[in-house]
Amino acid sequence: MSLPEPPPLSEPPHLPEPPHLPEPSPPVLALRNLRKRFGSKVAVEDLTLDVPAGTMLGLLGPNGAGKTTALAMTTGLLQPDAGTAWVLGADVWRDPAGAKARLGVLPDGIRMFDRLTGTELLRYSGLLRGMDETDIAGRSAELIGALGLADAAGTLVVDYSAGMKKKIGLACALIHAPRLLILDEPFEAVDPVSGETIRQILRAFVAGGGTVVLSSHVMELVESLCDRVAILAEGRLLAHGSLDEVRAGMSLQQRFLDLVGSHDLGEETLAWLRSS
Numbered sequence: 001m002s003l004p005e006p007p008p009l010s011e012p013p014h015l016p017e018p019p020h021l022p023e024p025s026p027p028v029l030a031l032r033n034l035r036k037r038f039g040s041k042v043a044v045e046d047l048t049l050d051v052p053a054g055t056m057l058g059l060l061g062p063n064g065a066g067k068t069t070a071l072a073m074t075t076g077l078l079q080p081d082a083g084t085a086w087v088l089g090a091d092v093w094r095d096p097a098g099a100k101a102r103l104g105v106l107p108d109g110i111r112m113f114d115r116l117t118g119t120e121l122l123r124y125s126g127l128l129r130g131m132d133e134t135d136i137a138g139r140s141a142e143l144i145g146a147l148g149l150a151d152a153a154g155t156l157v158v159d160y161s162a163g164m165k166k167k168i169g170l171a172c173a174l175i176h177a178p179r180l181l182i183l184d185e186p187f188e189a190v191d192p193v194s195g196e197t198i199r200q201i202l203r204a205f206v207a208g209g210g211t212v213v214l215s216s217h218v219m220e221l222v223e224s225l226c227d228r229v230a231i232l233a234e235g236r237l238l239a240h241g242s243l244d245e246v247r248a249g250m251s252l253q254q255r256f257l258d259l260v261g262s263h264d265l266g267e268e269t270l271a272w273l274r275s276s
């Protein structure tokens, strides 16, 4: 007996081509398992973090959380006990020149060559970066003007106020137009007018494709300026991601307190301070 012919197989339905998704670009900053101890004190433990291009990340944490230690390991200022840091694919510890060429750094408690004037310090920074004199002169004048330091350009940096030192340090970090800025408390001691100028500079830098990592204790500042947040406490990363992911529907302040813990003072604490 002959079997009936099987029905002809229908043509597979024509599926539309999947949309072409761009390859995700590699992170500008990649930290892997960074660790630093000072004696028995764990300053940073197993820190792993990616910072994508064109973003501004706010690094938050209570005093002593490990922020400065983490940023110092990231910028080649402090040798980690373990782990690695890459800046645009360059290993900060194996290829320091490659990494630092793309990096602008404002360290905390900077020891600057403060027997130079502001203009001389900027020129020195530019020369260190291999810039030519004409570019240095043009960019220095622009940075000094933008940061409100024109009247102090010829003054020795040792005679600058804390806020002025912060601003000339920021100018030194910017002069070679880096791709990644790492700024440890850039707004500390800076007056509100200069603070607004710095915000504008950083926003324009990111809009132009640059990437910023900054540490701060000011939640409102991070909330209004940064699109990514990382929270560190006792050397460990408690949360990181986009601002909305980290906030999880709360204010950043509340989320921070929930994560790191707050402590209410009891009625009797410092009772002697009350005058009545």
Ligand SMILES: Nc1ncnc2c1ncn2[C@@H]1O[C@H](COP(=O)(O)OP(=O)(O)OP(=O)(O)O)[C@@H](O)[C@H]1O
Pocket: 038, 041, 042, 043, 061, 062, 063, 064, 065, 066, 067, 068, 069, 070
């Ligand atoms: N050179 C050092 N020697 C010994 N301990 C250190 C050293 N540097 C930092 N530490 C310790 O490591 C821990 C992390 O300090 P770090 O300065 O990184 O914190 P931070 O988050 O930047 O603090 P802050 O917000 O107060 O500036 C602290 O307990 C600190 O005492």
